[in-house]
Amino acid sequence: MKFLLVVIIFAVVTYLAIRWMQDRGPGASPAKRHPSRPQPPSRPMAPDDDESFLRDLERKRRKQARDAKPPEDPTPPAPPAPTPDS
Secondary structure (H helix, E strand, C coil): CCHHHHHHHHHHHHHHHHHHHHHHHCCCCCCCCCCCCCCCCCCCCCCHHHHHHHHHHHHHEEEEEEEECCCCCCCCCCCCCCCCCC
């Protein structure tokens, strides 16, 4: 009976030691067992990767193109004046 108790205690200690070594990993930093939520990028996002930035840029470009056009005159041009030669 004492032998069985010694074997169980040895097994538990061995299991905990192996688990601890796996958590430490080769770089001595704890390894993650459960994946966490994806974290936002730690570096700034490039403007060409940002959908809202691109949408706003396109909206501004269209507005500038629309404002740059000369306004169309809805009235037709007047007919040329008759010349005294005719």
